Amino acid sequence: MFISPMLLQTAPRPFSHSDFIYEPKVDGHRLIYSQQAGKVRLYTRHNNDCTRQYPEINGSTSALFPHDITLDGEIACVDPVTGAVDIEAVTSRLNTKRADKIRRLMERLPVTYVVFDILRYKSEDLRKRPLMERKAILASLALPNVHFGVIPYVEGVGEALFAQMQARAMEGVVAKRKDSVYETDRRSAQWQKIINWSYADVYLSGYKKSEFGWLAAVPDNRGKMRPAGVIEYGPSPEHKKAFYNVVKPLVTGEDRDYVYVEPRVCARVKMRNWTRAGMLRSPVFTEFIV
Structure with missing residues (x-):
């Protein structure tokens, strides 16, 4: 039962x-x-x-x-x-x-x-x-x-x-x-x-179209950006408004599900840990990094 x-x-x-x-x-x-x-x-x-x-x-x-x-x-x-x-x-x-x-x-x-x-x-x-x-x-x-x-x-x-x-x-x-x-x-x-949260600084490289979610990216060992997951929790309405205003001129393309932007906005997230594949596990936005 x-x-x-x-x-x-x-x-x-x-x-x-x-x-x-x-x-x-x-x-x-x-x-x-x-x-x-x-x-x-x-x-x-x-x-x-x-x-x-x-x-x-x-x-x-x-x-x-x-x-x-x-x-x-x-x-x-x-x-x-x-x-x-x-x-x-x-x-x-x-x-x-x-x-x-x-x-x-x-x-x-x-x-x-x-x-x-x-x-x-x-x-x-x-x-x-x-x-x-x-x-x-x-x-x-x-x-x-x-x-x-x-x-x-x-x-x-x-x-x-x-x-x-x-x-x-x-x-x-x-x-x-x-x-x-x-x-x-x-x-x-x-x-x-x-x-027991871990913390990481990531770059925001895009966002979901149909529901809230920011794409996160981090530099790889060659200095190029690689995907690191999706941030779905944490930002206030003010944070979201600020992000969308800033990235309008940074859009590089889109597909059915996502809009992609130049990864210039940096954010700190808290998370459970890194997965073996190098992805953020359960990331939560905490603040923008200036």
Whole structure:
């Protein structure tokens, strides 16, 4: 049974408070694990069934829990060389549908289901119980195999944990109020994410025609500009107006989807990281660079 996952608000900065626990933010994709009558179903946060993509945890190659259960967590892949969580490997696993390819990827890119909440257990809906009660139930469970793990947490010291995540170049921290119930109808301030952003300076080389989006470019190792992604979030209406006024005389061409301009306007963006292909991951505009 699918349960829509609780969504987080974004905190502007790290904070510490005795009413909160703090968890490392895992750089993977959200996954709802549902086991009913000995049958497992796995769902993404948007209710897409991804059961067959993960034999390690779907019961086909592993033991089951002894009772019906619904869990919330993240699917993660860990680079065997660096120990870093690899979001591109997770994406590869999620997008692979053929059984033979899935079997091969299980060997090369095994996944771990990092569990942080329990929503149903033994036919009881736990979502109205306080978070710390749910955590206690979760901690008491025997996990089916080594591909399951439970996220650790600390109490009260969010800034200290965030500093550790920065030092390890991890994605950030999730802050959760200890008495929070599990909400599914809106983003809740009871759960907040604090992202460990990276920053980069890029040149704006064009814009989308049908909806908002600025094309970003960066110099390559020969000094020429190469595409680096699309910036879709961050600028205010004033920023957008200023950009379009400045680039009118800089237009060099267009196609069905984009207008291209000389890359003379420089902007700073915050992002999750660089992809292996050299693209900005989830860039957000912060300011123009003069």
